Amino acid sequence: MKPSGHDLSKLSPKCDIRIQREDFDIAAEITRLTRGRTDTGAVVTFSGLCRDEAGALSALELEHYPGMAEAEIRRIADEAIARWPLTGLTAIHRFGRIRPGENIVLVIAASAHRQAAFDGASFLMDFLKTHAPFWKKEHRADGSEGQWVAAKEEDDDALKRWEERP
Amino acid sequence: MKLVYFSWIRERLDRTEEEVELPETVATLGDLIAWQKTRGEAFEAVFEHDRVVRVALDHAHVDDRSEPLEGVREAAFFPPMTGG
Incomplete structure (x- = not known):
């Protein structure tokens, strides 16, 4: 989807989508997004980590659909760029085996002012959780067969708040 | 057509992907799901709960079961x- 009504004299927003096994460096990613332009006044970052509950989890296995994951996140990012005056947007999602305390996902939204950056980052995360083709399987600390993580209804509910927004 | 499977659906069907020759009567996504149900016990069990199984055709989500399959190269079930 192409953004409409944007001032063509402005720099186009930077958009960087990556699906990778490796960890990411949040500070380096902020620099990469804001470097070389002076029209950014606000940067919001969200990072999602692998969370343990009561020592039961040894790791999460993140499975993804390689052909589709990047394309789907790019579609969501394009929608965010069309809805808010963002100067940049980064989304990095890891796959493979991830241990408690390690990073899973990073979203960075940059804009001239903070509200668009907050909204853009939040919108991207809400759609990423329900639309990006990733699945988590638990590996348990006691070595027993882990479960696939079930989708949450509140993730679908979170989408609804964007229906009536700009 | 290439069919690919993910998460517990991949495990239940014991396959990550396969190339299939579809009968001529299979024209829509709904037809494809109905055909999958005829392929043995594991398939029947997975596709019985139709709305739990999400589908992507050529890497795009498709909800509408009346979507035509003409020209589609890859269907994914998950x-x-x-994520996130």
Whole structure:
């Protein structure tokens, strides 16, 4: 989807989508997004980590659909760029085996002012959780067969708040 | 057509992908799901709960079961996503 009504004299927003096994460096990613332009006044970052509950989890296995994951996140990012005056947007999602305390996902939204950056980052995360083709399987600390993580209804509910927004 | 499977659907069907020759009567996504149900016990069990199985055609989500399959190269079947 192409953004409409944007001032063509402005720099186009930077958009960087990556699906990778490796960890990411949040500070380096902020620099990469804001470097070389002076029209950014606000940067919001969200990072999602692998969370343990009561020592039961040894790791999460993140499975993804390689052909589709990047394309789907790019579609969501394009929608965010069309809805808010963002100067940049980064989304990095890891796959493979991830241990408690390690990073899973990073979203960075940059804009001239903070509200668009907050909204853009939040919108991207809400759609990423329900639309990006990733699945988590638990590996348990006691070595027993882990479960696939079930989708949450509140993730679908979170989408609804964007229906009536700009 | 290439069929690919993810998460517990991949495990239940014991395959990550396969190339299939579809009968001529299979024209829509709904037809494809109905055909999958005829392929043995594991398939029947997975596709019985039709709305739990999400589908992507050539890497795009498709909800509408009346979507035509003409020209589609790859269909993916998976449960609700849990990334992020």
